[in-house]
Amino acid sequence: MATVQVSEAEKVYILHGIRDDLRVDGRGCEDYRHMEIETDVVSNTDGSAKVTLGHTAVLVGIKAEIGKPRPTVPNEGYLEFFVDCSANATPEFEGRGGEGLGTELSNTLYKVFNNKHSVDLKSLSICAGEHCWVLYVDVLLLQCDGNLYDAISVAIKAALFNTKIPRVHISTDEEGGKEIELSDDPYDCMRLNVENVPCIVTLCKVGHRHVVDATLQEKACSVASLIISVTHKGTVTCTRKVGGGSLDPESIFEMTEAGKRVGKALHAPLMKLLQQEERLGKKKQKVGFLG
Amino acid sequence: MAVDMRLPTIRKTVSLSVDAFDRKDLVVPGDVITSDTGFMRGHGTYVDEDNLTASVAGEVQRVDKLICVRPLKTRFNGEVGDVVVGRITEVQQKRWKVETNSRLDSVLLLSSVNLPGGELRRRSAEDELTMREYLQEGDLISAEVQSVFSDGALSLHTRSLKYGKLGQGVLVQLSPSLIKRQKTHFHNLPCGASIILGNNGFVWLYPTPGQQEEEAGGFYTSLEPVSLSDREVISRLRNCLLALSAHKVLLYDTSVLYCYESSLQHQVKDILKPEVMEEIVMLTQQKLLEQEG
Numbered sequence: 001m002a003t004v005q006v007s008e009a010e011k012v013y014i015l016h017g018i019r020d021d022l023r024v025d026g027r028g029c030e031d032y033r034h035m036e037i038e039t040d041v042v043s044n045t046d047g048s049a050k051v052t053l054g055h056t057a058v059l060v061g062i063k064a065e066i067g068k069p070r071p072t073v074p075n076e077g078y079l080e081f082f083v084d085c086s087a088n089a090t091p092e093f094e095g096r097g098g099e100g101l102g103t104e105l106s107n108t109l110y111k112v113f114n115n116k117h118s119v120d121l122k123s124l125s126i127c128a129g130e131h132c133w134v135l136y137v138d139v140l141l142l143q144c145d146g147n148l149y150d151a152i153s154v155a156i157k158a159a160l161f162n163t164k165i166p167r168v169h170i171s172t173d174e175e176g177g178k179e180i181e182l183s184d185d186p187y188d189c190m191r192l193n194v195e196n197v198p199c200i201v202t203l204c205k206v207g208h209r210h211v212v213d214a215t216l217q218e219k220a221c222s223v224a225s226l227i228i229s230v231t232h233k234g235t236v237t238c239t240r241k242v243g244g245g246s247l248d249p250e251s252i253f254e255m256t257e258a259g260k261r262v263g264k265a266l267h268a269p270l271m272k273l274l275q276q277e278e279r280l281g282k283k284k285q286k287v288g289f290l291g
Numbered sequence: 292m293a294v295d296m297r298l299p300t301i302r303k304t305v306s307l308s309v310d311a312f313d314r315k316d317l318v319v320p321g322d323v324i325t326s327d328t329g330f331m332r333g334h335g336t337y338v339d340e341d342n343l344t345a346s347v348a349g350e351v352q353r354v355d356k357l358i359c360v361r362p363l364k365t366r367f368n369g370e371v372g373d374v375v376v377g378r379i380t381e382v383q384q385k386r387w388k389v390e391t392n393s394r395l396d397s398v399l400l401l402s403s404v405n406l407p408g409g410e411l412r413r414r415s416a417e418d419e420l421t422m423r424e425y426l427q428e429g430d431l432i433s434a435e436v437q438s439v440f441s442d443g444a445l446s447l448h449t450r451s452l453k454y455g456k457l458g459q460g461v462l463v464q465l466s467p468s469l470i471k472r473q474k475t476h477f478h479n480l481p482c483g484a485s486i487i488l489g490n491n492g493f494v495w496l497y498p499t500p501g502q503q504e505e506e507a508g509g510f511y512t513s514l515e516p517v518s519l520s521d522r523e524v525i526s527r528l529r530n531c532l533l534a535l536s537a538h539k540v541l542l543y544d545t546s547v548l549y550c551y552e553s554s555l556q557h558q559v560k561d562i563l564k565p566e567v568m569e570e571i572v573m574l575t576q577q578k579l580l581e582q583e584g
Contacts, residue, residue, distance in 0.1 A: 005378060005429040009512050013459040016516040024461055026526040026559025034564055036299040052299070269296050277298055287299040 003092075006220045014221050015207045023211065023218070030262055032213045037154065037273060039162035041288060047163025050289075051155040054215070055145035058152050060137065060159040064166075066180065067134040069125065077124025077132040081109040082139065083152070089144040098141075105139070105152065108200075111238045112153070112229040117196045118237060119160070126168055127178060133165055146216045149227055153200035154270060160197055161274045164189035198229040198237045199270070201263040203255045205247060210255045212262050226255045230263025232271075295564065302565065316351040318360060324351055325358070333359025367393040367467040367491035369445040373436045374476040376462070376489035377447070379426050385419055387426055389434070391491045392467060395444040399426075403437060403448035405455070431457040433487055433495065453477060457487075458512040460497030461529050465536045467492035471543040478544040482551055483524045488542060494532055496525045527554060530562035531571070538572040545582070550575040 006014075014024060021028050033054035042048040045061040052058075070078060083105040085098025092098070113119060124133040137159070139152055167188050169181045204214040204222040211218055214225075223245025229238045239256065241247060247255075277284060318324060323342045332338060335347040336358060345351070349362035369375065369391070377389035380396060388396040401414050401422060426432065433454045434447035449455050467490065476488045479499050487495040498521040517525075531550040532542065540546055553574035554562050561567050 005380075007378070007430045007457075008427075009458045009514065010431070010460070010462070012514045013461070013517065017522055019516075020519055020522070022519060022522050022526065024526060024529065025563065026523070026530060028560075031560060032294045035294070035296045037296060038299050266294055269294055273296050273298065284298075285300065287301055 004216045004220055006217055010217070011221045014218060018206045018209050018211055018218070021209075025215075027213075029209055030212045030258065032150075033215075035154070037158050037270070037277075038287060039158050039274065039277060046165060047159045047161075049155045049158035049162055051151050051158065053145075053147060053151040053154075053213070055143055056147060056151045057142040058148070058155045059140040059142055060152070060155040061140075062159050062163045063136045063138070064133050064163065065136065066126065066131055066168075069129065069132040073121070074129040075125045076121035077134060078121060079113055079119065079135045079137055081106045081113075081137050083109070083141070084139065085141045085144075089141045093141075093144075105148065108149065108227065108238070108240060109137075109139075109152070109156070111240070112198055112200060113237075115237050117235075118198055118231070119196075120193055123190070123192070124165075126180065127170055130178065131170075131180060135160075135163070146219055147202055147213045149200040149202045150213060153198065153229065154266070157194055157197045157199060157270065158274055160192050161194045161271075163192055165192070166190075195271075196231050196233075198231045198235075199263050199266045200227060200229045201259045201266070202227050203259050205245070205251065205255070210251070210258060212258075226252065226259065228256060228259035228263060230260050230266075232264065232267035234260050234264045236260060300565070303569075317349070317363075318345040318351055319348045320346050324360070329356065331357045333357050335360030335362060363468060364466055365468065367391055368443075369393060369397070369436045369439060369491070371436055371438060373490040374433065374487070375436060375445075375447065375491045376431060376433050376457070376487055376493035376495045377491070379428055379430045379432065382423050382426070382428060385414075385422075387422070389432065389447060391445065391447075391489075392464070392493060393443070393445060393491065395442065397436075397445040397447050398440075399432070399434060399447045399449070403446070403450060405450060405452070426456060431462060431495065433457060433489070456512060457495055458497065459514070459517055460495055461525055463494045463496065463529055463532050465492045465494060465532065465542070469536055469539065469542050470494075471541045473543055480528070480544065480548060480551070482528070482548070483521060484528055486528065486544070486547065488544070494542070496528050496532075498525065523559060527551060527559045527562070530554070530559060534562055534568040534571055535575065537568060540572060540576065546575060546579060549578045553578070 017023055036052040039049045041050045042061045046064045047062040050059045083102040085093040085102045087094045126132055137156060166182050167190055171179050173179050202225055203210040203212055204219060204225040206218060206222045224243035224247050227240040228236055230236055322345045324345055325343050328341060332343055336343055337346050345360045347360055347362040349360045352359050352361055375391045377391040379387050380390045381388035385401045387399040389399050391397045434449045436445050437448040438446045470488050470490055479485045485497055485499045498517050528551060531554055535542060535550055550571060553571045557567055
């Protein structure tokens with residue numbers, strides 16, 4: 001991730017501030033920065049979303065393609081994640097510099113979604129054992145200002161909400177082979193149920209306390225972070241510890257509880273906003289990238 | 292915990308008096324400034340088939356026969372006497388490299404700093420080896436531009452007691468074009484914090500030091516916890532600076548103070564919301580106009 005240099009005195013200032021629950025920008029330890037979400041920004045995808053969290057900007061595009069289901073689960077579709085760290089975000093990502101971070105992010109996303117409940121994979125099946133929908137989720141990092149996991153998970157949830165998968169009809173032709181027909185009507189599509197899609201919360205340990213939505217300066221003062229993905233019911237689907245420092249088992253428990261609390265509170269406003277945007281329909285003010 | 296999610300809206304710039312001042316000549320790269328060949332071309336221009344064309348986006352400045360284009364957004368071009376706030380990036384033989392938001396890293400020579408104890412003596416080999424004890428990579432300093440090398444790199448010095456290593460506080464990185472040139476860049480604001488408005492766009496906010504610690508030359512950095520009230524003032528000032536810079540308001544001690552006063556009715560963390568930013572900047576610009584007019 002992009003790093004900034006911080007002097008010792010600045011670190012002490014940040015540490016004491018977090019200890020007193022007043023961060024550099026006036027937030028409390030569990031407050032998020034200003035977030036802006038817009039869906040349907042990329043026209044040639046089946047679903048897309050752009051999320052701006054402070055100065056972090058993430059773009060997610062979802063494309064649905066027909067493919068062969070996995071042999072172990074023949075009546076389910078699947079998701080494929082790919083994270084691209086664009087060199088626009090920071091010069092460190094130039095050339096192949098962003099590959100390491102990109103693979104780490106995609107592996108975490110695989111783990112987060114690797115359970116039966118997050119996305120109803122059975123609804124993605126067309127013909128058991130032969131055809132199914134494969135959702136290619138492509139994440140593009142446009143700007144990097146800390147807290148990538150949270151922004152990516154919110155963007156994926158918004159993009160999945162926005163995804164419109166065309167309805168297919170299976171018909172058998174003369175030789176007994178299956179033929180797939182896509183309906184001609186562009187509005188005849190299937191939407192995904194994103195109720196159980198988890199959101200990721202990153203908690204950074206700074207001093208004796210933990211902070212949510214850390215900026216790059218606060219990240220430079222922390223030695224370890226805990227990444228938790230939480231559904232709207234409070235169920236945890238994946239936890240990961242990143243960073244070179246060590247975490248006390250008690251603080252892991254504390255941070256997990258805080259993460260569950262914060263993560264649970266993320267879903268309601270997000271769904272409300274997405275539904276509000278959906279209702280606006282044509283009247284929605286399209287901002288795109290030049291706002 | 293508070294989560295503020297919303298749909299994006301097109302940002303509009305707050306400009307109160309569009310008719311009060313005449314729109315100066317703004318050009319973009321490629322715009323023809325004049326076809327008259329009698330002018331000398333200055334910075335930001337080039338000659339393309341007998342036309343004087345702009346090479347940067349900015350306003351055209353004409354001094355007698357010299358035409359130049361001053362860019363609106365640029366890296367810091369230092370001049371002798373500018374006060375800068377910089378971060379040490381490298382420790383080299385007999386000098387430090389300082390990042391000051393210019394095209395090249397600035398240089399701080401060992402002979403341009405005050406030695407601990409204030410002695411005036413020749414720098415010895417031992418001083419060279421203990422450079423890192425004084426300034427390390429990542430440290431922040433306030434300095435003055437002593438001279439400009441031929442390649443454009445700045446040579447800094449901290450030879451006065453008011454310059455030196457900076458202690459606890461908050462650094463805000465803004466565009467250098469927004470900082471107004473004034474007689475002094477060190478201010479002790481009445482709201483309870485102090486500010487250094489570096490010409491290079493780096494603004495340093497710190498708690499006002501006690502009487503006895505003033506003018507220490509930055510050798511002793513206090514690591515005592517700063518009080519909560521001071522912290523709040525500094526956080527509020529930081530958010531106000533970001534709000535002013537987002538709306539391209541010139542920054543100097545008066546504008547920062549007016550913005551601080553206008554923001555007192557809101558909570559510190561709310562200042563960065565777009566509608567609150569607009570409101571605060573509008574009030575600040577109104578107050579500034581009243582003061583001038």
